[in-house]
Amino acid sequence: MRKLAVWKFASCDGCQLTLLNCEDDLLPLTDQVEIAYFPQATRAVAAGPYDLSLVDGSITTPADAERIRQVRAVSRRLVSIGACATAGGIQALRNFSDIGDFSSAVYARPEYIDTLATSTPVAAHVPVDFELNGCPIDKDQLLTVITAFLRDSKPDIPSHSVCVECKQRGTVCVMVADGIPCMGPVTHAGCGAICPSYGRGCYSCFGPQDTLNTRSLAGRFAFLGMPEPAVARTFRTFYAAAPPFATESSMHSGGGR
């Protein structure tokens, strides 16, 4: 049986929980693949190498920068899962600030804390075979990815924008109809366009899609009356350090990085 390993770096655990959240599919999955390393779920550890490694979380400490190399070395295929592993996550907001200020906001003795000045995606450290976006990832997409890699095929994960998903489910555009600022046009599909179906604008928890125009969308936000600092914050949240969003946000943050 093929061996699956799940590794955790800096994250909320939500993306690896998504595997346990495959309630109806979890036990049938374990009939097809050996869960060889998954400390959130089992003490049992089967020796590597592993056929597929899922990596949850971003790289934020010197020790983790070394550990991800070891994970790569024991993994035939490596898939990074979630906003933290693919773009640095919400904790990448530190990349735009002084880490000392952040640490001293939490800890009386920041010198005890061993941390890097930046939160970076797995791909910044080691080659990655596939990146699955989402904060959190979608469980059906996760099953698609696992199944595809177990068959040695490329997963069929669409790369269009959330707008397409709104059209598919028949949701009226919240930005056009109600003037609600929405990140849908620049955001990678995968969630099923949940937010607009609840009457709120997309806040881009699946990150930038491949063919996007952030300039145009930022202009639309301004037209709808959004102040500049809010435009910066809108692009600088769960995918803050993803390059297209980092570039756009810096144009609205008054000279900030």
Added chain:
Amino acid sequence: MAMLARVEGEASMRVRVDGDEVTDVELRVFEPPRFFEGLLRGRAWTEPPDITSRICGICPAAYQITACQAIEDACGVVIPPELAALRRLLYCGEWIESHALHIYLLHAPDFLGYQGAIEMARDHRPLVERGLRLKKAGNEILSVLGGRSVHPVNVRVGGFHRLPTRSQLTALRETLTAALDDALATVTTVAAFDIPDTEHDCEYLALRPAQGYPIEAGRVVSSGGLDFGVFDFEDAVTELQVPYSTALHARLKGGQRYLVGPLARYSLNCAALSPLAAQAAAAAGLGPVCRNPFASIIVRAVEVTYACEEALRIIGEWQGAAAAAVPVPARAGTGYGATEAPRGLLYHRYQLDSGGTVTEARIVPPTSQNQLSIEHDLRTFVQARIGLPEPELTRQCEQVIRNYDPCISCSAHFLDLTLERR
């Protein structure tokens, strides 16, 4: 042991033994710090619910609801009772999901002698399937009210983005009616586990509302007689940093360690349980106070029963609401919020400027409050079993830690066990 398994997050435990005496116990959290209190500064008052949900993928709604309360408090807004009821319903979903995860997938394998739930499922498939079914029922509440189970999108300061429809709630009622039977069966199953006979003596701290079992509201009370409003939390509790952990350690101002979570909630509030949950607790042999950390699995099962009944009650009484949310205009001020996350009391404080920008944030999660008590329990536990072979001692220590369902991602501001014998 390289890393503690079946906990959410990463930590290790170091126990020093000198001859026959345990000299030191350190719970080392090496979950990398993510600096939420730092990154919240400069964000708008509407943002903490979505941002802080990312502290924990297991209990995101707890973070969202606590953040909403604290910000509404800062802005002087009290949401209408029908919206508060929907928040409680959402929270019931998270209790069911989180407790079912811990009872069946993380904790039960300790009692039945398996490495994990997947191994346990080979011999006990119907049992694991029941756990997954319960977990799914909790997640259904989260999906209906929240849009999705991990990091719901429908919660906002002032209420919700959209109200649930009558037909959605009717469908939920059917799911929950079946889940209630599974919850009662869970109490019976875990009550029959071989529960080690032991007691601990720490102070219990939990919320106590005017009415009902504590979930999303209440004053803070303790077994030592404390009774104060949430806004006094930081006067009653101090957080200390220790060099070996990225999680802060909380103590009461008098220096005592204390415990939050199911044991504390139950012992301070069991009179407020719903009829079936109270009956199930009595049948499982729980008295009015439970001081056995291993029995926490029974208390969690009782709380799942309560959460199913309570969710059914809220749905049954639901008359609709005038609006999905009330306006929460920004103003300068400080606001406080505390709720009972599945793992125990969760506290948020935000300071806002007149434009609604967050100028300071303080978050005290349950696991950092429990660290000292976990360390103390382990010291006593190891001392009494000092002669056991190391692998068996390690396995049993892990079980002690799992009694507390430590959620380590939340507390980094968290396990491998190293036994140093001299």
